[in-house]
Amino acid sequence: MNARAVTRNSIRREDDDDVNVKTPAAIIILAVIASPLCLLRAQAPAAESRSVWDGVYTEEQAKRGESLYRRECAACHGDMLTGGESAPPLTGGAFLANWNGLTMGDLFDRIRKTMPQSAPGRLTRQQDADILAFMLSVNKFPAGKTELYRQSEMLKEIRFEAARPAPKK
């Protein structure tokens, strides 16, 4: 229980950092974190065009995720995410091809339902989202200013595209 509380606190601290930025975007994000309903409304117009290439996680989040990954995932999926004898790679062509054209919600739910293998669902949604952020960073999808959601239905609005789309006009 203590460990979980500490993790939560560290997330809050990062939110505080964001306040110092004082950009309109950061304010929206804060409001959004405070109220999921608000988030749905705020994000709705952008949702239709968002993909993993649009900066859907933060570097901070990926860092938290890396630490969690190494504790919870690396034994099977490998230190470098290249997979092992009992687990598939989480980077590279085969991984990208597996999820190409699906959504982050599909990938997130797959993790929620089945991982870690010994006790699926043991990690919190926030922890799973952090690990997913780390996976995105290793796969060289760009970081952005907002953290990856932890709600499946919102993650379903982010398309997983293996190839960088042509620049928008």
Place this chain on the structure above:
Amino acid sequence: MREKRPKRLNGTSLLFLAGLLCWPAAVSAQFHPKDTDWPSYAADLAGTRYRPLDQINAGNFNDLEIAWRIKTDNFGDRPEYKLEGTPLMVNGVLYATAGSRRAVIALDPATGELLWIHGEHEGKRGGAAPRQLSGRGLAYWSDGKEERIFYVTPGFRLICLDAKTGVRIPSFGDNGEVDLKLNDDQDILPDLITGEIGIQSAPVVAKDTVIIGAAFREGMTPKSMRNNKGYVRGFDVRTGKRLWIFHTIPKKGEFGYDTWEKGSAEYTGNTGVWTQITVDEQLGLVYLPVESPTSDFYGGHRPGNNLFGESLVCADLKTGERKWHFQLVHHPLWDMDISSAPILADIIVDGKPVKAVAQPTKQGFLYVFDRVTGKPIWPIPERPVEVGNVPGEWYSHTQPIPAKPPAYSRNGVSIDDLIDFTPALRERAKEIASKYHLGPVYTPPTVSKLEGPFGTLTMGTASGGTNWPGGSYDPETHNVYVYACNSCIEPIGLVAAPKEVSDIAYIAGTAGREVEILHGPGENAGADSPKPPKKPAGGGFTRLDVDGLPLIKPPYGTITAINLDKGEFVWQLAHGETPDVVRNSAILKGMNIPRTGQTTYNVGTLVTKTLVIAGEGNVTTTADHPRGAMLRAYDKMTGKEVGAVYMPAPQTGSPMTYMVGGKQYIVVAVSGGPYSGEYIAYTLPSAGE
């Protein structure tokens, strides 16, 4: 080493003994299944994956349609995405393990209708198991009247079922089960619930003996040099009584004990047989492919050659006594294990018939021996290999390297193996590779340093090469057909382990990164969320690809036909569609790149009268098919592709075939990524359709 196990006699067991005494002496009548059935995991006990069927052939493979399919989601409390089973089909019933519960299901082989299901609810013991999920399959036994199904649960209990009903056979063991954590010539530590030992492979039944090996967690960063040992045992198919045990790590006084210096045989563990076991029933010989000892990449706490680690051991089917052995890798440091079933082949070498055994491996060598004497068919001389300088490590200065056949997949890394679609890509790849130590097969791991090398860059090690699906053998052509990953790179770097992490001096890791024990599945199952990191993770994270393209040049994965009479290749092909990442690469646009095959190691093959059949291990999305993978058929004489049929997900269990009601079926397990486990049966359209 036949065993008389001390047993507490109580009322039940007295009745049981009385029953045994009344057992007719002549029930050894063996059941001989038809060659249109698939009665054991690899079709037969010789590990061939061969059936002489030809209704499905080059002319009609493309016409295959789905006869039936069964999702395994509900055979457990959650869906499974790694279905690795190969079903059996005997006497008109198809049997398989399935789902996250590792349930046993019996199906109508023509329609897929569920006839019965059996599941064992193991609670914490199942949750703590080192090898979970549905496993690779089960074993069938019959004396011509009674029919039994044997399988091992994730929690390491051998279960015996009535094949007709799926109900436990009470006269076997303790009400239909044998607790495999007991009576193993060692105490499984720390306790029966969490004690690390299990198995994912299918049991083998030969004559009246069930043979069971053992598996553990992956051994890259173990907490201790001490672990449970993976002995192999034979059990009576009728009673469950232990008949024999083979100590894969010799006990004091036994042959090979002195290959573990400083008494390291006492505490070193693992060294199990986690993959399929092969048996020659006529000769009464069992072939045991033994894995690596504790700590895959550091052996400083087990000085010596470490018999029978990474050895092929031939043992007596009745007693478990060793007849001969050949250690493929002395003092293992590369996690090569022996990862797949030895293949029995009756061949003709220089005009003389030879009963041979051929062993595919992660390191891409096919080792061929006389299976009676253990003598190599072609010389396997000891060759000098690089000696490393990891503090405290003990090195073998030579390794046995087969003169014939040549290696069928890459087993080292050189500059010449790097991507070369364009000179610029090669240069980038050289830059990445320059941070690592490179070399041929048996180049030892290095200590990982920030300034380099990060480690040794290897191929043909932990993944292989050929991993657990193994090869196929065609008794008509005397060819072995074997899939291998030809681009599965493994960086092996070592870092000093802090005392609180492990009592082993060095564990797998990368310099500059936080040293942590890598938790395996089943570890701390009930624990709460992890502690936050003490310090941020450091650098040293190098992607082993170039702009998303594989660091290694094609072919990425191959199937090779190797003639065993001559020890020579007949053909070799790149198996699998070119990956999306290569096909769609902007850098490679306009280049004509022949099919590359795929970077994956878990592809099994099936050989029939005319075809070699194997599915793809990766998903692609092409102009010809939506997201999915293809089940491909090749002419077994030439390797020419003669057909392909769509699967919704990659092949994750090796295909099998059988005839029922005048029709041939091919059943394959598919799963992975977003697609949960499913067995799919293909057959030809009925006449008139």
